[in-house]
Amino acid sequence: MLPIRKMIGDGVALNIIPTDKFKTNCISVRFLCPMAEETAALNALLPSVLKRGCLRLPTMADIVKELQMLYGSELQGNVGRFGDTQYLGFTSFPLRNEYTEGMNVSAEILSLMSELINKPLLENGVLKAEYVESEKRTLTDRVKAAINNKTSYAIRRCVEEMGKGDPSSIPDTGTVEQIAAVTPEALTKRLNEIINTANIEIWCAGVFDTDKLENDCVKFFVSENRASRQNTEVTPIAPAEKVNTVTEDQPVKQGKLSLGFTTTLRPTPEASTAFNLFLGVLSSAPTSKLFMNVREKLSLCYYCYAIPDRQKGTIVISSGIEVDKKEVAEKAIISEIEAIKNGDVTDDELEGARKSLISGWKSICDDEMAMINWYSAQTVWDRFISPEDCVENCKALTVSDVSAVASTLTLHTVYFLNGTLKGESEDEDYE
Numbered sequence: 001m002l003p004i005r006k007m008i009g010d011g012v013a014l015n016i017i018p019t020d021k022f023k024t025n026c027i028s029v030r031f032l033c034p035m036a037e038e039t040a041a042l043n044a045l046l047p048s049v050l051k052r053g054c055l056r057l058p059t060m061a062d063i064v065k066e067l068q069m070l071y072g073s074e075l076q077g078n079v080g081r082f083g084d085t086q087y088l089g090f091t092s093f094p095l096r097n098e099y100t101e102g103m104n105v106s107a108e109i110l111s112l113m114s115e116l117i118n119k120p121l122l123e124n125g126v127l128k129a130e131y132v133e134s135e136k137r138t139l140t141d142r143v144k145a146a147i148n149n150k151t152s153y154a155i156r157r158c159v160e161e162m163g164k165g166d167p168s169s170i171p172d173t174g175t176v177e178q179i180a181a182v183t184p185e186a187l188t189k190r191l192n193e194i195i196n197t198a199n200i201e202i203w204c205a206g207v208f209d210t211d212k213l214e215n216d217c218v219k220f221f222v223s224e225n226r227a228s229r230q231n232t233e234v235t236p237i238a239p240a241e242k243v244n245t246v247t248e249d250q251p252v253k254q255g256k257l258s259l260g261f262t263t264t265l266r267p268t269p270e271a272s273t274a275f276n277l278f279l280g281v282l283s284s285a286p287t288s289k290l291f292m293n294v295r296e297k298l299s300l301c302y303y304c305y306a307i308p309d310r311q312k313g314t315i316v317i318s319s320g321i322e323v324d325k326k327e328v329a330e331k332a333i334i335s336e337i338e339a340i341k342n343g344d345v346t347d348d349e350l351e352g353a354r355k356s357l358i359s360g361w362k363s364i365c366d367d368e369m370a371m372i373n374w375y376s377a378q379t380v381w382d383r384f385i386s387p388e389d390c391v392e393n394c395k396a397l398t399v400s401d402v403s404a405v406a407s408t409l410t411l412h413t414v415y416f417l418n419g420t421l422k423g424e425s426e427d428e429d430y431e
Contacts, residue, residue, distance in 0.1 A: 001019065002384045003015045004016045006214070008214055009226070011226060012202070012222050012226075014217050015202065016208060017375065018206075019371070020206075020207050024096065025093070025095075025204065025368070026091070026372060027203070028089065028091040028202075028203040028204075029113050029202050030088070030201045030202075031087060031088050031200055032087050033198050035170050040173070040178065041174025041178035041182055042186060042190040043088050043194075044172060045132070045135055045136065046088055046187065047077030047079060047090060048138065048139070049127055049132055050191075051077045052134075052135070053121040053131065055115070055122075056115060057115075063112075067112075070103075071094070073094045073095070073105060075109070075113075077090055078090065079172060079173070081172040082376075082377065083311030084168070084235060086172055090113045090116065094106045094108070096207050106213070107212070110217065110220050117191075118220075125188070126187075127184045127191070136179050136180070139179050140180070143179065150417060151303075151318065153256075153417070154257075154258045154318065154415060158259075158316050158413055159260070159314070161246050161415055163312070166237065168309070168312050168314075195226075196225065201376065201379065202217050203375075205371050205372055237262050240411075240412040240413070243412065244412060244414070248417050249418045250419065254302065254321070254323075255320070255417060256321075256419075257301075257318075257329055257415075258414075258417075259330065259334070259413075259415075260315075260316050260412045260414075262313055262314055263315065263405075264313070264408045265408045269383065269385040272310065274397055274401045277353055277354065278340065279308060281349050282336065282337065282340060282406075284357075285352045285355075286356065287348055287356075288352075289340070290306070290317070291305075293332070294329070298332055300328060300332055301321045301329055302320040302321070303318075304318070304319040305317070311380070334411065340406040341406040343403045345399045345402060350398075350399060350402070354395070357390075357394055358391050361388075362387065374387065
């Protein structure tokens with residue numbers, strides 16, 4: 001069933017996905033902010049700091065005890081990005097009312113989320129320094145771990161090169177230096193800015209008394225003092241006038257080749273299905289061209305797959321290769337895209353991609369969080385489209401539809417992480 005979406009306050013949207021397939025509900029409250037260098041690290045830190053304690057429950061032990069009283073509910077802090085927007089907030093999976101002897105656990109969870117955000121634990125008027133410094137160390141370790149993972153590092157560097165001066169080049173965790181510069185005063189100021197200005201998307205999947213749920217969400221998250229701002233308009237990455245080539249030497253043994261493409265295809269419900277089928281033919285299906293031809297037949301790479309950003313209109317093809325195979329691997333990858341442009345797609349490739357996509361779409365409704373992520377990505381459209389609708393739309397697509405998507409692609413950036421060490425690697429990811 002499609003979500004029920006209602007604006008319950010200035011910049012506050014309540015989205016309800018009715019489903020009785022699960023014994024739990026899923027509740028996710030997200031604050032949406034424009035992606036910006038000066039706030040990325042602050043935003044990334046806030047959920048983890050706020051989850052350490054609030055005015056009524058000042059320690060993690062207190063919060064854990066409270067969650068145990070709410071039938072063992074869990075509470076997750078979330079940070080992510082969508083287009084040019086960074087979001088942060090909390091997610092929980094409370095038991096449905098019929099399993100809780102009359103307790104409305106969902107309402108209690110919403111109340112707890114509101115407390116963490118609106119009544120945080122303060123010392124001398126600012127967020128507790130001990131919690132801030134602890135979470136700074138944790139986030140710094142996570143950023144360093146991502147840098148040490150050369151596969152994700154090469155993808156990130158390609159995205160940065162494609163989006164110089166664009167919000168897409170900003171890491172959603174902030175940098176190590178930006179995290180180090182965060183103070184309790186700055187984080188507290190940022191929290192107040194978010195409370196007063198960020199748009200709020202509340203997602204609830206499960207079984208609810210919708211009137212009661214709406215009243216609770218208004219009570220906990222709508223304020224007359226909010227000065228909401230509109231969500232950031234997504235600016236797609238423009239095609240490059242000439243291909244940008246970047247080579248970076250690092251003391252590793254496996255080369256990492258990332259090819260960044262732009263597409264003039266804009267995300268709409270109709271275009272999205274064809275775009276997904278193209279990705280299946282190219283990369284994501286077991287019968288895909290990159291897997292069967294570039295990796296298996298030509299043995300040019302240890303892995304090779306595409307990472308799309310539909311909102312920004314980009315696709316990064318990531319591969320791990322022997323450093324002396326860079327040129328031939330690049331040509332082979334590009335030739336597979338050209339083949340699709342020319343309609344060189346076999347029945348096995350098309351049907352393999354179609355079956356893989358349909359299987360994935362059908363599984364979305366088996367996971368509450370997957371449903372929320374599916375529909376939340378569609379809020380930029382003028383309507384929602386269900387996984388079932390995508391299945392039906394996909395059945396009608398042909399090779400010409402896939403070729404039309406491929407024809408919108410233009411090579412923008414070639415990023416190569418050149419491994420300068422020799423010999424067999426024992427500590428790199430060969431996927």
